[in-house]
Amino acid sequence: MIQATRRHVLTLTAGAVAAFAGGAIGIAPARADEEAFQAAIRDFTGGVEPQAGRVTLTLPDAVENGSSVPVSVAVESAMSDGDLVEEVAIFADGNPLPGVAAFAFTARSGVASAGTRIRLAQSQTVVAVARFADGSVFMDSRSVEVTVGGCAA
Amino acid sequence: MSSRPRVSVPATAASGDIIEIKALISHTMESGQRRDASGNRIPRKIINAFACTFNGEPVFSCAIEPAVAANPFLSFSARVTESGTFRFTWTDDDGSVFEAEEAIEVS
Numbered sequence: 001m002i003q004a005t006r007r008h009v010l011t012l013t014a015g016a017v018a019a020f021a022g023g024a025i026g027i028a029p030a031r032a033d034e035e036a037f038q039a040a041i042r043d044f045t046g047g048v049e050p051q052a053g054r055v056t057l058t059l060p061d062a063v064e065n066g067s068s069v070p071v072s073v074a075v076e077s078a079m080s081d082g083d084l085v086e087e088v089a090i091f092a093d094g095n096p097l098p099g100v101a102a103f104a105f106t107a108r109s110g111v112a113s114a115g116t117r118i119r120l121a122q123s124q125t126v127v128a129v130a131r132f133a134d135g136s137v138f139m140d141s142r143s144v145e146v147t148v149g150g151c152a153a
Numbered sequence: 154m155s156s157r158p159r160v161s162v163p164a165t166a167a168s169g170d171i172i173e174i175k176a177l178i179s180h181t182m183e184s185g186q187r188r189d190a191s192g193n194r195i196p197r198k199i200i201n202a203f204a205c206t207f208n209g210e211p212v213f214s215c216a217i218e219p220a221v222a223a224n225p226f227l228s229f230s231a232r233v234t235e236s237g238t239f240r241f242t243w244t245d246d247d248g249s250v251f252e253a254e255e256a257i258e259v260s
Contacts (some may be wrong), residue, residue, distance in 0.1 A: 051170075052198070068222040079232075080216040092220060096186050100220040103229070108212045110171035110232030119184070 028055040031094050033122070040098040041129060044089045050129055050139035055088070057128040063120070066150030071100075072115030073128040075138070084133040085112035094124025114128065119150040155173050160241055162255040170259075172181065174213075177226045178251060184219035184244050199224050202244040208237040233259045 041050075059071040075087045084107060090100040103114040112130070120126075127141040163189040165180045165186025197219060204214040231239070232258060236259045243251040 006215055071172050072228070094219050096184075097220065099218040102216040103196060103215075104214045106211050106213070108207060108232055110230045114213070114215070114227065114229040116228075119220050119222050144159060 016040060031096070032095070037091060037093045037098040040091055041089075041127065044087075044091075044102070044129055045125045045131060046135075048131075048135060050061070050136045052139070054138040055130045055140040057090075057126065058144050059126060059142055060143055061142075062145035062147075064147045064149060066115045066120035066146040069120050069144070069149065070115065071118050071126065072113065072126070073103070073130075074111070074113035074141075075130045076111045077132070079107055079109060080111055084136075086131050086133050088112065088114070088128055088130045090118070091127045091129065092118070092120060092124055093127070094120070094122045095127075096121060100126075106134050120146045121149040122146050124125045157255040158241065158243060158251050159183065160239070160253050160255050162239055162257055165258045165260065166233050169232065171230050171232050172257070173228060173230055174239065175226070175228045176205070176241055177224060177255075179224050180245075182219065182223045182225060186219065189212060196212050198246050199247055200243045202242075203227055204242050205229070205231070207231060207233070208241045209240075210233070212239070233253075233257060235259055 016081045054076045056074045061070060063069050073088050075085045075088060077083050085105050087102055087104045089102040091098045092100050100118050101116055105112045125141055125143045127139060129139045132136050156219045158178045161171050164173050180200050183195055183198040189195055199219050201217050203214045212231045215227055239255045241253040
């Protein structure tokens with residue numbers, strides 16, 4: 001009997017999903033350890049404790065596919081002498097490596113905002129840390145649910 | 154494989170305007186985390202840096218890690234006060250540098 005009944009198809013689909021889930025558990029994506037994540041942030045801040053505020057990190061709450069996730073960051077700053085954002089770095093605590101990208105601004109940037117598209121290996125927290133010319137450091141973080149990780153893709 | 158840069162810059166602006174710039178380059182951004190069919194790690198090969206200057210002065214740059222998606226896309230801003238040329242460079246792990254230029258008329 002060749003014709004597949006609806007029940008057969010459903011059974012097969014369920015089996016495939018279970019197999020896939022099992023596989024996913026068997027080969028959990030590599031995750032940077034918490035210490036490496038904190039060390040990467042510390043390297044960037046020079047040990048200065050980040051304050052909350054001034055930084056707005058924008059990325060989706062949930063994505064089906066982690067292979068290309070839009071992320072943008074905007075920092076409140078006059079971007080002139082005395083109130084200048086030098087650099088904003090993005091970190092991810094659930095990727096094989098914690099660093100993602102670091103945006104370097106100048107007064108000619110006009111505003112301290114930038115965006116890109118990133119890979120997320122699994123559900124995790126993404127952090128944006130802004131370092132000002134006066135040495136102060138501000139940060140924002142967002143957690144994102146990822147259905148299918150993007151680093152091995 | 155790699156390298157067809159595309160940038161979007163407004164053709165004209167008023168002096169003092171803050172304009173948005175978008176830059177994209179075709180590149181696989183091989184992360185160094187993947188393995189081939191025989192289990193060997195595929196070597197990392199990414200665009201690791203991007204820079205934008207205006208009339209030779211730095212505007213914006215970016216250090217890029219393997220966590221940036223294939224065909225890396227960047228958006229950022231610039232304040233323009235004079236006509237001139239934006240110059241964009243992308244640096245590959247293998248040392249190649251890809252370049253693009255866009256002129257803007259500022260009144």
